[in-house]
Structures are given as structure tokens and as C-alpha cells.
Amino acid sequence: MRARRRFRALPALLLVALLALTGCAADPQPAPPPETNRPTEPVTAPTRVVVGVDDLGPGFNPHLRSDQSAVTTAIASMTLPSVFRPDDRGVPQLDTTVATSATVTSQSPFTVSYELNRDAGWSTGAPIAAEDFVYLWQQMRSRPNTIGAAGYREITDVRSRAAGKAVDVVFREPYPHWRELFGNLLPAHLLKDAPGGWTAPFAGGVPASGGPFRLMQVDRLRGEVLLARNDPYWATAAVVDEIILRRIPANTLPTALESQGVDLALPDARPEITQALDVLARSPEPPTVQSGPRPAVEQLEFRTTDGPLADPRVREGIAALLDRDAIRERVNPDAVAVNAFGAAPSDPGYAPTAPAGAPGRPDAAAAAAAFTEAGYVRGQDGRWTLGGRPLGVVIGAGAERTEDVDVARVVAEQLKAGGIGATIVAPSAPDLLTEPSVAPTTPTPTTTPAPAAGPVPGGSAAPVTTPPAAPTTTTAAPTTSGSPDSGTPVAVDVLVAPRAAYGAVGPRLDSDYGCPADAVPGELPGVACFPALQPLLDELLVAESPDPAVVAEAERVLWRQLPALPLYQAQGLVISNPQTDAATRVTPGPIATGPMSGARTWAEPEGSGERPTGDDDPN
Incomplete structure (x- = not known):
């Protein structure tokens, strides 16, 4: 990762103070002109990865069918805590940054006990706790438009212990798929009493983060979502400062990848994307193209x-x-x-x-x-x-x-x-x-x-x-x-x-x-x-x-x-240039969590430092 530095001129108030001190000398001499190019503390511009996507989707609640999209999956994998996460084979594995243990502690009634990581908390300062389990259970068992509600309906009670840092989940009968539950926990302390809390706060973002990144801004007019490193995150911090998900039309994708305006692209596999990739395949450094099914x-x-x-x-x-x-x-x-x-x-x-x-x-x-x-x-x-x-x-x-x-x-x-x-x-x-x-x-x-009007070359019209x-x-x-x-x-x-x-x-x-x-x-x-x-x-x-x-x-x-x-x-593509491959080692990832699952360990692609940042960014 290459750091980018800028230098600022000596602040004006400091110059005034120095001139005043000079005026107190016994034989004052004419003051030399200020050296405006003398460096002070360097200011490091944020490191950034820009990801091209097809569209932002209607909302960002990963539990709603209406919000289901590649962008919602990506945001959830970077911002929301899950007790279990799928490995490369799709097998759920305990995420110890969220829960230090999750075991079956009783067969009658069938009970699963979770001991939560005492350091785990939301970006608001509230702990990730039993109330988050209760909130998700209550919403999933009773609301329409949900994904995977059947397992939550098998739960008869969710009990809090250890000041909310331990949870007992009781089922009506033995439920072998309990590890698939309580993924993408939501901040109950913000949502439980909010009007339309299950849906409305997710139309324009995610209200709080319990992962390595935090959703900072959704700009639908420009087609961008900005995620920044979540500084209160209690586990190993993310390497890059910012990840931007940016809507990229298919006809501009080759230019965006070649100019390094986009480090990575995650479009659906479609004929217009295939045509764009045909253009890139003839370049000196063609992109890496991986495919994987949408969830x-x-x-x-x-x-x-x-x-x-x-x-x-x-x-x-x-x-x-x-x-x-x-x-x-x-x-x-x-x-x-x-x-x-x-x-x-x-x-x-x-x-x-x-x-x-x-x-x-x-x-x-x-x-x-x-x-x-x-x-x-x-x-x-x-x-x-x-x-x-x-x-x-x-x-x-x-x-x-x-x-x-x-x-x-x-x-x-x-x-x-x-x-x-x-x-x-x-x-x-x-x-x-x-x-x-x-x-x-x-x-x-x-x-x-x-x-x-008959057979079409390439299978499309x-x-x-x-x-x-x-x-x-x-x-x-x-x-x-x-x-x-x-x-x-x-x-x-x-x-x-x-x-x-x-x-x-x-x-x-x-x-x-x-x-x-x-x-x-x-x-x-x-x-x-x-x-x-x-x-x-x-x-x-x-x-x-x-x-x-x-x-x-x-x-x-x-x-x-x-x-x-x-x-x-639908099939999704992961399109990356050699610099991005070296910095991220990105793959399509498990089907449930997608290519952004490993974003915490990514570094900024070499060469992307030439992109403008901050207020200078024309995009």
C-alpha cells in the first residue's frame, strides 16, 4: 500500500506569533519573507478502494427480500456482526470477534447458549448484546418479506444472561440448522422503538456498524456508497481507510478499469459486460475475471x-x-x-x-x-x-x-x-x-x-x-x-x-x-x-x-x-486488474456473503494513489 502525503503552509497565526517575538529584540532587523513551503506535520490522504457495481438497490436490510442485491450483501458483510460466517465451502464457522462460544447446552428443551465477546460493540458505543438477538428473532418470526424465517419460528424464547453478554436460545424441538441463525445482527437499541425501524432506517443506509467498516454516506444521485474504517471496531482494524461502491454503466467499465478509476468491478454477467471485457482482453494487462452465482x-x-x-x-x-x-x-x-x-x-x-x-x-x-x-x-x-x-x-x-x-x-x-x-x-x-x-x-x-426474430448470435437480442x-x-x-x-x-x-x-x-x-x-x-x-x-x-x-x-x-x-x-x-462477475489482485486477493467468496467478505484485510492497490481524493475528487 502506498501512502500519499500532502504538506500545508505554516499557519498564519503561528507566523504572527513569531513576528511579535522578533519585534521584542534589542536590534530588530527586517523580517525575512515567510517560507510558505516549509513542511509541518504531514497530512496523509485516505487510502481507498473503489468498487464498481451495477446499481445500489432499493435498500440495505440484508434480511428483506425487497432489498436483496449484490450491494446489500457487500455492505452487510463489512458492517454487520454475525455469530457464524460461511467458510470457502459454505460451512458456518464461529466468528470469535462476536461470540467466544456457541454450544448446545440442553436437549430438553433444545437450547443453544452463546457467550458474546465482551469487547464487541456497535459504532454508537452500545454493546452487541442479547437485545440484538431478541430483536432479530421477533422481527424474523412475524414480518413478511423476510429471508430464511422458518428457523426463527422454531424458537420459543431468547433469554439474556451476564448483563446481556450471554444468550440462551430455546427451540420447540431439536433444530440442526441453528448455526445459520443470528447472522447480520441489527442494532436493537436504535431500531426497536423507531417508527418503521425494521425497514425505514435501511432505505438510506445502515444505522450503526458492528464490523470493520461503517457506512458513512449513500448518494443515490451520484450512485455511490461510502464506507470508512470503523475506528471503534474492537478486533483487528481494516487496512484501507475507505471503500466506495460506485455505480458504473457497462459502456464505461473498460475505461474505468484501465484508468484505475475503479479498482474492482462486481457486475452481473450480461452480454454488454461480456462485450466490454472483450475490449479489455486486448490490453497489455487484461483484467482477471472470476464468476460466481448470485445468492x-x-x-x-x-x-x-x-x-x-x-x-x-x-x-x-x-x-x-x-x-x-x-x-x-x-x-x-x-x-x-x-x-x-x-x-x-x-x-x-x-x-x-x-x-x-x-x-x-x-x-x-x-x-x-x-x-x-x-x-x-x-x-x-x-x-x-x-x-x-x-x-x-x-x-x-x-x-x-x-x-x-x-x-x-x-x-x-x-x-x-x-x-x-x-x-x-x-x-x-x-x-x-x-x-x-x-x-x-x-x-x-x-x-x-x-x-x-430467430436465432441471435451470442444468445441475446x-x-x-x-x-x-x-x-x-x-x-x-x-x-x-x-x-x-x-x-x-x-x-x-x-x-x-x-x-x-x-x-x-x-x-x-x-x-x-x-x-x-x-x-x-x-x-x-x-x-x-x-x-x-x-x-x-x-x-x-x-x-x-x-x-x-x-x-x-x-x-x-x-x-x-x-x-x-x-x-x-443470475451469475455475478469479479473483475480486477493485476494491482487489485496483488492488494486484495479477491475471490467471489461464499455465496451468502460474496466478494467483499475479506475486505478487512485488503490493502490499497498500487497505483490507485494517483486518483484524486477527498474534496478534490471529481466523482
């Missing part, structure tokens, strides 16, 4: 409690109309197709479970048969109707999640081509994933891939700018939530959203498709209960190694009931 699967989720999709035959028909491969090719052609509800392609031993025909593959005849069985008739205009009322659905995607909106547009095109009315709404992502009905906000214009989807005059079956044309809140029939692609498969399945014991079906998004499915999920949740036969049966039920339709898993 989420993109999927469609169906409202099964009321509306037209409450009929499983209509869900079957809708799914049979959709060409999932075409959706992936249009939106993210470098992603990997997902053909299972539980495991993702990044999981060891992943095997597709989709049936050979519909809904695993599009089948217009199967769709027609399903709609006909449900009582629908297809008219001369190609539209499906029931009792003279056209069949229509509302498709929802978070306004801040541009890829979700792109998926919604392609889904709407395919459904309309199959005789189904489709309206797209794009409210805020947190509202979409927490409220039973949302404002019928029209998505803003965006650039989305055009449909290919040229982008075009599409206008916002106009509301259709046909809507879904009547509900109490209004309709898109009326301007009143609407219930979303088809939701575009991510689901987690890490952790044990049993808790994953129960978190995504199970029914919480105290939840009311239809009250919140994502709650759909199937009597044939829940006993299988209950068994898988508490199994140390899931029985393949039980997993297969659960998958069979899910493909038949269709609470959702998996689409694809």
Missing part, C-alpha cells in the same frame, strides 16, 4: 388465496403459457435456468425436478385444456372469458428492481399473446412484498431486450426502449382491493421477486412455501397453505440431512400446486 433465484409467485389464480387449473394454464427459457434469454441470457423449488443450480447435488411437459415447458394445448376445465371459453378474438368476463391478471414488480420490472414486461407479453389480459404495476419493492394490496403505479419507461405498459381495460376477477383502472389499490396476482439460494434446503423450502402457524392466508403476500405440502415441509425443516424421497415428494406437490414458478439464477 438468489428469480421467480414468479402466484396469489393462490383469492382472485382468478385461486383456482389451481388457472395457475396451471398460466404456467403452461409461459416460456421460462425465453424470459431468461430476453432479460438475463447469461443466467442459469432453475428447474426446482428448493435447491438452486449453485447447490451441490442440484438436480432439476420440473416435469418434462407443462409447466416445465410451454405447452399451448395443455394451457387450453386447463382453462377449459376451469370453465373458461376462448372467443373469436383469442381472449379467454368466464361468464362473458375476460380473464386478466395484475403483475407486480418492485419499481426499484429494474430486472424484476423487465421480467414483468416479458411475462405480460407472453400472457397477452396467449389470450390473457395483463396489467403491470410497479410500486415500491417493500410495499409490494409486505402489503396485501398496492397502489397501481405504472412502471416508468426502461430499456428492455427486444424479442429475437439488441436492446430497445419500451414505453410503460398501459393498463388494459380488462382486469382480474373482482376483489375488495380495487382495479388498476380505478386508481384504487390492487391485489397482485403474479409477483416477480427473488428467493434465497443459500442455506439448508429444508429451512429454505419452509421459509418460501410454508405457512406460519399464526399467519392468516390472504392477509399477507406469499402465504399460501397446501394441506398435502405442510407435513413434508415440517419434516424437512428439522432434518439434519433431508430425505431425498421427501424432497422429491415436496417438489412434486409444488409443481402441481404452483404457488410459484422458478425462472433463473
